[in-house]
Amino acid sequence: MGHVDHGKTSLLDSIREAKVAEKETGGITQHIGAYEVVLAKGRVTFLDTPGHEAFTALRARGANVTDVVVLVVAADDGVMPQTVEAIDHAKAAGVPIVVAINKIDRPEANPQKVMQQLAPHELMSEEWGGKTIMVPVSAKTGQGIDRLLEMLLLEAELLELKADPTRPAQGTVIEARLTKDRGPISTLLVQQGILRVGDLVVVGTLSGRIRALVNDRGHRVKEAAPSSAVEVLGLAGVPRAGNRFFVVPDDKLARSLVAQRQERAANRAVAAPKRITLDELHQRITEGKLKELKLVLKVDVQGSLEAITHSLSSLDTHGVKLSFIHTGVGDLSESDVMLAAASDAVIIGFHVGMDPRVQVAAIAEGVDVRVFQIIYELVHSIQSAIEGLLEPKIEETLLGRAEVKRLFQISKVGIVAGCVVTKGTIRRDATVRIIRGAGRVGEVSIAGLKRVKDDVREISEGLECGIALQGQVDLQAGDILEAWEIKKIARKLT
Structure with missing residues (x-):
């Protein structure tokens, strides 16, 4: 990945020793191509993406196909806006980055300047x-290519990237298209097992028996090993990029899986994808599903960016993580939407525009987009959202104690403890802690509270009562029941 015209495809062309760049319109990649390089110490498959949007679009659909990102930066141009976007997309995916400083053959090349520009983005050279x-x-002269490949294999070794060739093949759809002469054609990346001609494959809501496998050189092959990318003929339709594929043993299982997936797809079609929104943050944290608020922040000018990031970063979040997965100057783009969708982030804009296509993409992906005109309102909205994320402060008050005198087995009720309140009051809505000797046996809620035969809300000190506790509890005569009022108090940011 990298800025346009920094030589991504030309570098790949130099690696493959095949003129890929000349086939692409204007020297810019027009689709995702997957190309394989077999070396003495291993195999490297390159995904040549038409910008980081395609990389993130795959990730937004749940596909994790990239082990390492090669960030291409021109030694004469240095770090550009798309370079920063590519870095943010790779970081959001949690994928390690190897930097290829390209075009060092040019007189104006300055690799040290590139290293200096990358340092503020948390990419510090080993040097x-x-x-x-x-x-x-240099994609032009081939200088440094061998070392780049050597470093990629070293990174793969450190990451312990391995696959099992003996299991049924599975992997991911990289791209798919419909042709007039050959019908549906899909590019598949094999990640486990060996894919063979004749295999029965289920992918998304489609299935089919593989009629042909074509490698990245255009040659027909009989099988594809792990890390291989191949074009496949034989599927009944065009799957979606990012869909997982699996080899299955028979037609009956294939039909069953396809039917189940079609039913699920029909149910999902009635609703947009469920992403995080500022409105539901409190509910998500209450359910234990969220501890971090991720933001994509786009503003009108650099001064606004600095002021807003400073204001938000200065909030005391009490341990709740606030992450800017991407910040930039300029109108909101489809790239911003795809990054937010893949990262479950909220998009925040300040004095920026949004093209209708971006609005459509945001609705389709279920991404929450908020655009503000006043900095105070922006900061206040985020502050309110984060307060929903904060763990509440627990405030406990001892209400009273009761001693268990006898235990009664009551039909349809269970065990009821006959007690005397020795201190304070016992309330029906209290949390009870069972104390035996010097230790605590358990903590439960009260299922029922009776005075003689009447249901009551509370019992005062000195009175006898019957207490039924919820669930199966270990209770004995002589135990002490402590009644506590437990309040959860929402914390505020300072």
């Missing part, structure tokens, strides 16, 4: 004591 591999290369 400068950091952990990011940066390799100066």
